[in-house]
Amino acid sequence: MPEGDVVWAAARRLNDALAGRVLTRSDFRVPRAATADLTGRAVREVVPRGKHMLTRVDGDVTVHTHLRMEGSWRISRASAPLPRSHKIRLVLANAEWQAVGYSLGVVEIVRTSQESRVVGHLGPDLLGPGWDPAEALRRLRETPERPIGEALLDQTLLAGIGNYYKAETLFLRGVDPWRPVGEVADLDALVELARSLLDANKERVDQSTTGSRRPGETAWVYGRHVCRRCGGRISRADQGGQTQERVTFWCPACQPRGS
Template structure:
């Protein structure tokens, strides 16, 4: 699932592949950009901004994209066979003489003036992996709605940018509070922001997220994706329930023994708990 670390890594790879060379091919497969041709222009840099990608192009233009839930950019040597999904899922193709970058299943793709980037990212709070990171400002924004649940507050990109559903669940586990705990009951808001930044920083350069310090398969995450399986810390079955406003609910994982605070009953959403894995051998 693309979160701030995935977007940071994608921006790094796109920058390495495209920056500094003129584009020899440009194919933007969304109706509003169907006639755009950036051939001959040079990509000057590709930068992440929370969960957004900004590819800045010679002439004061920026190609903005967002990965959403399952979007991705794939890079290969120009001339190699395309990989990453079927043709109908391609939304963007940018190529230099040496590398080709293909955007699959991108829910957002816009071309705008670089001077107008604030129209697509100006609403974001401090970026956990960005040069504008400001922990006190992130805390101020979180505390502005003290009755809001922590799970919803940290997913709100206008508070702090970069956290997604995986880190929401893992962060709450490490803080030993449930995601339904009100922001007002957070013992140390600065510790939350410091831990969130640490998690994204240590994972931004590796494809497999690890929050447990254990790289073994099945041991890398504390609770996310582990509904019905024993908690790594205490052995209690991990629970799952939807959280968030109607129509935008997200699955939330937590350990009822290790994490204190209010909790949603798993049966309230009708989402079944995953059974524990069958014993091997």
């Protein structure tokens, strides 16, 4: 699933193409919004909120989208022919540019004044202008018994971290993914590291937490078989509740049980 840095970059590209321009086409290819027509309205801005995206349009209208697992946005000149694809969920275009959303997991229209209905449950956004580390830490510490690997993925605690940054952050801090939140030493430093990794990658095409951009060298443990630091075997296991279970990667040597 695309993480906060990917959504931040996508929102910036959409904002550059759409903000301040009047829509000449809006094509919603989802049942609940199929009859909506925003042509003639100007896009005010496109902003990210964790893994969510909010396209604000004149008239107290917000188009709320979420990439989920496979979603993406592609931007082209307005004169370019629209691809024929059953994966297209939304088209927003003006006289210069067209933005096409593929396989979007969420496409809905809400009132801008009521955006809290769709993003109000989210915790502080690690890449947002209103990032509040104290509030994020407060929320994390409300369930001290919860495994840190689960807590970091809970978007109601802090928004933007996905499986990749969870695994890489815990590795770099030498923390066992199953260690309870209340037993994690220097939790504020761990959260700040996660924010720094997201921030460092938000303007890159390819994510990297190692400093290397070479294929196979961009991650310490995520998706790997051996640890880049010690050469030991990487472990992987499902973690989380039945509806939120995700595979976790860690190095037993660098992140021993109880660390």
